[in-house]
Amino acid sequence: VGEDAPVLERDLILASALVRDAMESYHSDFKMTEKAVRIYNVYHHWGLQLVLYIFILINHLLAVFERPAVHGCELPIWGTMLIEFICLSFYTFRLAQAASFSRAEVFWKDPKNLVVMGVVGVTLIDMVIFAAMEMGGLTGMGIRCTRPLRPFLMVNFAENKQVRRAVRNIRNTLKEIIYALILLFMSIALFSLLALKLFQRRSLFYPDGRPYFKDYFDIYFSLYVLITTANHPDVMMPAYNDNALFALFFVVYTLICLYIFMNIILAVIYYNYRENLKIEVQNMVAVKRDNLSRAFDLLKVRDGDSFIITYSRFGALLDKIPPARSEVTKKILWYVLDQNGDNKVDLPDFMYLADLLNVGIVETEETQNCFEKFMPRVYNCVVSQWIRTITAHIFFRYLFDLLILVNAIVIGLDVYEAEWFFLTVFSIEIMLKIYAFGFVQFMKQAWNVFDFIIIGSAVVGTLYEVAVGASNNSRTLTLDILLVLRVLRLVKLIRNFKKFRGIINTITNLGPSILTFGGVLFAVYYVYAVIGMELYRDKITFYGGFNGTHSMETQLYCGNDKLKHSTFYATGYCKNNFNNIFSSFVVLFELMVVNQWHILTEGFVHVTSKAARLYFLLFHLSCVVIVLNIFTAFVLEAFLLEYTLDKTKLESAVETKIREMGLKLGKQPRKKHSKEEGGNGDSKPQFPEMYVDSDHNVLEDSLDKPDTQRNPNVPDMSDSVKSRFHIMKKRRVEDILVMMFEDELEELEIMAMAAANVSCTCPCTCGKKQAAM
Structure with missing residues (x-):
C-alpha cells in the first residue's frame, strides 16, 4: 500500500458532503470548494430545514384567516399579507442560499428553482394588485389568484424530494393513461347518446319530479356517476319500472365501463407508474454511485496497480458524517465493506457505503439496574x-x-x-x-x-x-x-400472533411512504379547496338545522331558496359548503369517498349552474381515478415486498458482523479458555432476564458459531467491549423503492461491472453477481 498520508481537511469536507448526498440521493451540484461546501452544509442544517417547514405550514394556514375565514379567525388583510410577505422573503433567502453554493449553469436551469422563483414573483404581483384594489375602493371585488399556487412551493423546495418524486411520477404516468381515459369518455358519450334516444320520449321522471334523461349532458354526468356506483340503482329505476328490459342497458353499460374500462385504467396506471418509478430509482442509484465515486477519488491511495481506502481515512470520513459513531461502530461498518479481510476497501465495495450508513445500527451500553446499583x-x-x-x-x-x-x-x-x-x-x-x-x-x-x-x-x-x-x-x-x-x-x-405482527410491522414500515402520498393528497385538496372557496363561498350556509326549524325565513333551505326542493337540502347537507378552508376539506373528503358525491354536486349546481359539475368531475378524476389508483399501485407493490422480506441484504450482513464480533444485543462474553488452560468452558448467564428484553422478546435467537466456523478476519470483542448492538428495522422511502427493483438494478450493475472488468466482495449483492457472471 502506498504511503497513507493524513487526508487533507478540504478533501474530507468535500467527501463527507458527497457521501451525505449519496445517502439522501441528492444531486451534488455545489461548487467543489471548501467555502461552497460549508455554505451547503449550513443550507442542509436540520434547524434551517425545520424553519422552512414552519414557514410553509404558516403560508398554507393563512387560508384559515383570509376571506372567507373560519368563524372568529379572520385577520385584517394587511395582517395576512404581511405574514405572507415574510414567508416569501424566507423562500427568497433559501433560493439565495442555494444560488451561493450551486454552479450557475445548474441553478438557473433547475426546474424546481424556476418554479419557486416564478410562484414567488407572481404572488408578489398578485399581492400588489389586490392591495391596490382594496385601497382604491374596490373592497371585496379583488381575488387572490395565486393562493392555489402555494402547494407548488411545498412540492418544489429541495427538502420535499419525496413528494416531488411522487408528483413527477404521477405527471409522467398521466401521459400514458390519457388514452385510456379518452376511450372511457368516448364510451360514456356513446352510451349517453343511446340513452337519450331510448328514454327521451318516454315521459319518465325521477321520484322527486325531475325529468328523466331528457338532456344529453345531464345523461352524460349521470352515467359518469354510475361508474362510481354512487347513484346505483337509483339512476336506473325509472327506466326499469317502465320496462324490465331496460335493465339490460344499464347492466351492459356497467359491465363495460365499470368492470372492464375502470380495471383497465387501474392496470395501465399500475404498469406505467411502476415503469416510471423504475426509471426514477435507476436515476437515483446513478446519482448515488456518482457521488460515491467522486468521494472515493478524494480519499483514495495507491495500492500497486489499483486504488483503495484505508481504515484511517475511512474513520476520518465517518467522523465528518453525523451522527457521531463510536470506534466499535466504525469497525463494524468497516468489516462489512472489507469482506475479504485484507484491511482495504476498493471502489466497488465503497459503492455500498451510503446504503450501509443508512442501516440503523443502535449501540446500547449495558448498565446496572438502578435497584442493583443502590441496593445490590x-x-x-x-x-x-x-x-x-x-x-x-x-x-x-x-x-x-x-x-x-x-x-x-x-x-x-x-x-x-x-x-x-x-x-x-x-x-x-x-x-x-x-x-x-x-x-x-x-x-x-x-x-x-x-x-x-x-x-x-x-x-x-x-x-x-x-x-x-x-x-x-x-x-x-x-x-x-x-x-x-x-x-x-x-x-x-x-x-x-406472527401473521398479525407481520402485517402491523409492514404497515409501520410503510408509514413514510404513506405520508408522502398524504402530502400529494394535501396539495390536491388545497388547490381545489381554495378554488372552491372562490367559486362557491356563501352560496350555501349552515344555520344549525333544516326542514323549517330556523327562526328566520332567510335561514331556510341553507340560506338559498334554490335548494328548496333539492335532495341536498332534504338530506341535511347544508354544512357541506365552501365557506372556509376546513369545511372545504370536509366536502372534498366526502367527494373522495365517492358515496353520495353526485348529491353534493347537484347542490352546488342548483345554486350556480350546471357548469359546476366540471369542478367536481375534475376533482374526482384527479384525486380518485389518478392519485388514489397510483397510491393503490404503490401500496400493493410495497406491501407485498415488505410482507415477504424480513431484512435487506445489507441489514443481514451487518447483523452477521455484529454476531461474529460477539456484540449482538443480549450477548454475554465468550469464555474461550478450555479447562486445561484454566477456563471453565462456555458459560451461560444465570438469570433468564439476561436473554430477553423488558417485553419478553428473545435477544439472542441463535447460538454462536464454533470457533472453527468463525471468520478469522473478524475479532471477537465480546469480552473487551461492554456495548451491544442491534439493527433498528426502520425503512426509508428510498430503501423500499430500491428493494422493489433490486433484481433489475443488479442486472444493470452486473453488466456495468463486467464492462469495467472489476470484481465485488461486498456481501450484499455479490452472491447473485458472481452467479450471474
Whole structure:
C-alpha cells in the first residue's frame, strides 16, 4: 500500500458532503470548494430545514384567516399579507442560499428553482394588485389568484424530494393513461347518446319530479356517476319500472365501463407508474454511485496497480458524517465493506457505503439496574432472583395477556367492582417489570410505554374519583375515556400472533411512504379547496338545522331558496359548503369517498349552474381515478415486498458482523479458555432476564458459531467491549423503492461491472453477481 498520508481537511469536507448526498440521493451540484461546501452544509442544517417547514405550514394556514375565514379567525388583510410577505422573503433567502453554493449553469436551469422563483414573483404581483384594489375602493371585488399556487412551493423546495418524486411520477404516468381515459369518455358519450334516444320520449321522471334523461349532458354526468356506483340503482329505476328490459342497458353499460374500462385504467396506471418509478430509482442509484465515486477519488491511495481506502481515512470520513459513531461502530461498518479481510476497501465495495450508513445500527451500553446499583445485596438475594426469574419468563407475559382479555370482558359487562382488582394487578405487573429490567430498559419498549401511560392515567383517575366521591352513575368523561383506553390494551394481543405482527410491522414500515402520498393528497385538496372557496363561498350556509326549524325565513333551505326542493337540502347537507378552508376539506373528503358525491354536486349546481359539475368531475378524476389508483399501485407493490422480506441484504450482513464480533444485543462474553488452560468452558448467564428484553422478546435467537466456523478476519470483542448492538428495522422511502427493483438494478450493475472488468466482495449483492457472471 502506498504511503497513507493524513487526508487533507478540504478533501474530507468535500467527501463527507458527497457521501451525505449519496445517502439522501441528492444531486451534488455545489461548487467543489471548501467555502461552497460549508455554505451547503449550513443550507442542509436540520434547524434551517425545520424553519422552512414552519414557514410553509404558516403560508398554507393563512387560508384559515383570509376571506372567507373560519368563524372568529379572520385577520385584517394587511395582517395576512404581511405574514405572507415574510414567508416569501424566507423562500427568497433559501433560493439565495442555494444560488451561493450551486454552479450557475445548474441553478438557473433547475426546474424546481424556476418554479419557486416564478410562484414567488407572481404572488408578489398578485399581492400588489389586490392591495391596490382594496385601497382604491374596490373592497371585496379583488381575488387572490395565486393562493392555489402555494402547494407548488411545498412540492418544489429541495427538502420535499419525496413528494416531488411522487408528483413527477404521477405527471409522467398521466401521459400514458390519457388514452385510456379518452376511450372511457368516448364510451360514456356513446352510451349517453343511446340513452337519450331510448328514454327521451318516454315521459319518465325521477321520484322527486325531475325529468328523466331528457338532456344529453345531464345523461352524460349521470352515467359518469354510475361508474362510481354512487347513484346505483337509483339512476336506473325509472327506466326499469317502465320496462324490465331496460335493465339490460344499464347492466351492459356497467359491465363495460365499470368492470372492464375502470380495471383497465387501474392496470395501465399500475404498469406505467411502476415503469416510471423504475426509471426514477435507476436515476437515483446513478446519482448515488456518482457521488460515491467522486468521494472515493478524494480519499483514495495507491495500492500497486489499483486504488483503495484505508481504515484511517475511512474513520476520518465517518467522523465528518453525523451522527457521531463510536470506534466499535466504525469497525463494524468497516468489516462489512472489507469482506475479504485484507484491511482495504476498493471502489466497488465503497459503492455500498451510503446504503450501509443508512442501516440503523443502535449501540446500547449495558448498565446496572438502578435497584442493583443502590441496593445490590437485596437485589441479588435469593427471593429477588426468584422474582426476577418469574418476571422474565414468557408465561408471565401470557398470564397478563389473558388478564387483559378477561378485563375487556368485565368492562363489557360493566362490572365496576372488578375494576380495582384489575387495576391493582396491572400496576403490580408494571412494577415487577421495572424492578426486573430497570426503568430505562422498561421504557425502551413501545408496549411498555403504552401500558405505563394507560395504567398510570387510570390509577390517577380512579384515585381522583375516590377523592371526590363520585358514584357509579356519575363517572366523569375522563374516567370513561380511560376505561376505553384500557380496552385498547387488547391490541397488545396482536404481538402473540406472527401473521398479525407481520402485517402491523409492514404497515409501520410503510408509514413514510404513506405520508408522502398524504402530502400529494394535501396539495390536491388545497388547490381545489381554495378554488372552491372562490367559486362557491356563501352560496350555501349552515344555520344549525333544516326542514323549517330556523327562526328566520332567510335561514331556510341553507340560506338559498334554490335548494328548496333539492335532495341536498332534504338530506341535511347544508354544512357541506365552501365557506372556509376546513369545511372545504370536509366536502372534498366526502367527494373522495365517492358515496353520495353526485348529491353534493347537484347542490352546488342548483345554486350556480350546471357548469359546476366540471369542478367536481375534475376533482374526482384527479384525486380518485389518478392519485388514489397510483397510491393503490404503490401500496400493493410495497406491501407485498415488505410482507415477504424480513431484512435487506445489507441489514443481514451487518447483523452477521455484529454476531461474529460477539456484540449482538443480549450477548454475554465468550469464555474461550478450555479447562486445561484454566477456563471453565462456555458459560451461560444465570438469570433468564439476561436473554430477553423488558417485553419478553428473545435477544439472542441463535447460538454462536464454533470457533472453527468463525471468520478469522473478524475479532471477537465480546469480552473487551461492554456495548451491544442491534439493527433498528426502520425503512426509508428510498430503501423500499430500491428493494422493489433490486433484481433489475443488479442486472444493470452486473453488466456495468463486467464492462469495467472489476470484481465485488461486498456481501450484499455479490452472491447473485458472481452467479450471474
